[in-house]
Amino acid sequence: MDSIRGSQNYLTKRAIQHISESVFVGLCRKVGTSQLVAMRRDVMDIREMVDNQVRSSDDHSSMKSGSEREGFRLEGSDHDFMYWPNDHRVIWELSQSQYYNTHRQTLVLCDCSNSPPGFTLLYLLSPSTDTGIQTACVQINNRHYISSSKFIQFICSAFIRTSTRHGPCASGTFRTLEYDQAICFVCDFWPPSASSWIDRCHFWPQRHVVDNIVKQGCHFVAIGHKLGCHEHLEWRISFSLAEQKLVYTMNHCQFLTYGLLKLFLTEIINNGLGGDDKLLCSYHMKTVVFWVIQQNVIPHWSPQNLLGCFWVCFKLILKWVYEGFCPNFFIPDNNMFLSKIRGDKQHQLFIRLYGLYEKGLAFLLHSPSIRSCITNVLHNLRLSICTDEHTLISEAGFDKNLYKEIQEHEALHKSSIQSYMRSLQTIEQMIGSPLLTQYQVMMLQRLTANVLNETAFIFHIETCTHKNKLMYRSHKISCQMLKLATKFGCITDTLYIAMYYYKTFRYMEATTIMEMIEVKLAQLHVMYGYNVDIEMYTEAVGGQSWSTKMRQAVARNIRLDNEIHYINELIPEQQSALQNFWPVLYVPPYILLYMLEILCYRHVDTMRVQTALDNLQTLVLHDQGQLIPLHHRDISWQILGICQQVTGNLQAALNSYQQSLRQEPYNKIQTATQMRIEQGGFSL
Incomplete structure (x- = not known):
């Protein structure tokens, strides 16, 4: 001194x-406060531990290093x-x-x-x-x-x-x-x-x-x-x-x-x-x-x-x-x-x-x-400084950082159905350990939800050619996995069930699920990214466990592994991304919700198709970054174009595809956009 x-x-x-x-x-x-830094490290540590155990029989192991691993952001x-x-x-x-x-x-x-x-x-x-x-x-x-x-x-x-x-x-x-x-x-x-x-x-x-x-x-x-x-x-x-x-x-x-x-x-x-x-x-x-x-x-x-x-x-x-x-x-x-x-x-x-x-x-x-x-x-030498770290960040502020950290590290290395099963077995062995911190338990729950969602679709793809009795059993197993995932995930994980119902032609069941999701997403306390009404969030779920908060008050982007075909309408986009070494598409939840509504209502209630399309168009045209992050506007305009095209509004679809090309190419879907324009029968 x-x-x-x-x-x-x-x-x-x-x-x-x-x-x-x-x-x-x-x-x-x-x-970051000491609690924030500890949380970041715990999340990365447990994710890496799971990943390397899943990779144990594969060719390589890995670890994250540098300042991010140390806890800096x-x-x-x-x-x-x-x-x-x-x-x-x-x-x-x-x-x-x-x-x-x-x-x-x-x-x-x-x-x-x-x-x-x-x-x-x-x-x-x-x-x-x-x-x-x-x-x-x-x-x-x-x-x-x-x-x-x-x-x-x-x-x-x-x-x-x-x-x-x-x-x-x-x-x-x-x-x-x-x-x-x-x-x-x-x-x-x-x-x-x-x-x-x-x-x-x-x-x-x-x-x-x-x-x-x-x-x-x-x-x-x-x-x-x-x-x-x-x-x-x-x-x-x-x-x-x-x-x-x-x-x-x-x-x-x-x-x-x-x-x-x-x-x-x-x-x-x-x-x-x-x-x-x-x-x-x-x-x-x-x-x-x-x-x-x-x-x-x-x-x-x-x-x-x-x-x-x-x-x-x-x-x-x-x-x-x-x-x-x-x-x-x-x-x-x-x-x-x-x-x-x-x-x-x-x-x-x-x-x-x-x-x-x-x-x-x-x-x-x-x-x-x-x-x-x-x-x-x-300017004020008599200023009193409080160095108590607990006063520096609110409960909602910490929760936002936790959910963001989990979302950024939720991807596991998986190359086959066997590696998905190894992931579940590894998580099951770990989750009961008394040595885990509360942040690591949350990360394992998020990983569990992801693996269950992805495994359900892979299992369906690999068994969809079976005979009727086996087909029924595989459907039942996939649905059980998707429903179990919602117990570990957040509000928007239910959209995977809606996608699965649409994929398997169960349109009425899909619409029932989507109506429930729409009601939940409309609640004022829901946290999406950094957008949240802190008072409403604290009043609704303050003091409760993070697991409860995630199920009841957190919405997240829908993660689509590009190796897995969830719905046929997005296969060109996933293939385009893969060609550009992009493993995942992230779709804003409201965008996917309205898309599924449009696709399902075409089969069960055509009177409601236009309403869902209007909702989607209004959201894409007028959102100011609240429900569509800037780097997801390419996929959002793309989905609007797809929905306009399937409902017969070709000129509007062409305009949406062109708007998609003007956005930041975050999701690497430009090849799919160009293909849709070239093959869509538009009068250019």
Whole structure:
């Protein structure tokens, strides 16, 4: 704190504490409260656990990494994923081969003899059947080394076709989100070069965390050291899983300090710089927090001392830049500045950072995210700041974040009816565990509803050619699954039953279901996305369990897996999306409801068709983002066109299809739109 007071000598100690408290509150709103961060992590953890158990007999396992996995939801953050083959394992020495069945797993041996700290060569101990690995092999002295550069080149060109190389990752854009996917190798053993880290952990992290981290081993990502002798062959040792566990052990003030450093990086240090000029990265910020916590140089990580914690971290970064040496947290001999921050670039960066240091904490006023947190206190030094996190977010506000988080992570890897059944079995085994948090139970319930809905349609498709008695039994089983899904899902999950009834020509039953859904959706307390009347929501379901709230008060977009044909009228759209590597269509619930009404009333009550069509048209034409999110307007205009076409209004249908083409192509249905225009008999 003394260093801060020295740089801000016109402020009293109490004033600086007030500013720290204000920044703490601002960061809780920007980054998240401890409860929000815990919820995000729990949701991702349980979803990944289920997914990897379902994938266990498949070729690859995966995990989400990076800032999202750590619990951040900062604007502009990439979505980072790691994938590795289950039938390949890396070992450090030949004696470790005894733990594997070499008939089922291909072993890869490390050769660190000529690589810089933190890097290694990998060579096969037996031939690999993996095409990408075969393509990447380079023979040297009768050994087949796996070239990291050839491997990532193959991944970008063949496996992830819309990606470009970014370091060790295949990078691209999925929907509106940027992603980095690292196809890597896994090792079940802790690196010998990182053994000193184990002995260094006296204060932090605790021994059980250290033991768990060491037990999990490490990964290898496809990038070599730029100054090494074998850059194109080398692989970097990745501690992503260990880092995730370390971030999880941080208290909330430590986590917010890390968040403040990330904002400082993006909004001040790297603001306005191009890619090659951004010398410092988020990984350096994470590393400095790790070192500061472990060295125990800060006695109190608290809201009142948040800026003091930040200042200590900033000074250590400044020291590293001055010395040109940033020690990797696990392998300190690995200087993470060596290939990029040196020479003239190092000097210029130090001059810039030292200029900020001389300004003191005043330089944080250049951060748009926290500027107001500081100025509010400066304008009223007697301002009282409440740092109780429970007052920072309402019950309805937290619920919105929970439902959004669940919806964003509800997709499981499923490749066959067998994998759907494995999903249900895995969830059933997990859901009774006393170790689950309440957020994880909610995530499992949502996954259960999804799997049941999708399995019901797949089961129908695979049994629809059976004889009458078997057909009746399969219908009954599918209906039971769909009805069971509504007990775990939300209001709009009942629309899957309506789709199934329409698909199986049970139009009257479908209309009965839809009338019930329409009444439920019209209730004023219903939450759809971020749209909700907070008072009505709280009055209707406040204080009840999240499971009850979801069933009674939550509407969500209808998720259509493009591998499954739900209704014939949307098959062209699903096929178009698949051609563009788009696995899922999301349809706003009111849009699908009116579409099903139109399709069903054509068979049972033609007088009501026009009313349903008018409702759909009014919604699409006049909605202001309340019931049709902006990125779902392409599919909404498309469905309006389909309904107009089936009811004979061709000119209106043509106009709707053309409007669909003018929208953000979020769902990748343009091919279907063009096809409908070309084949619809329109007079253009």
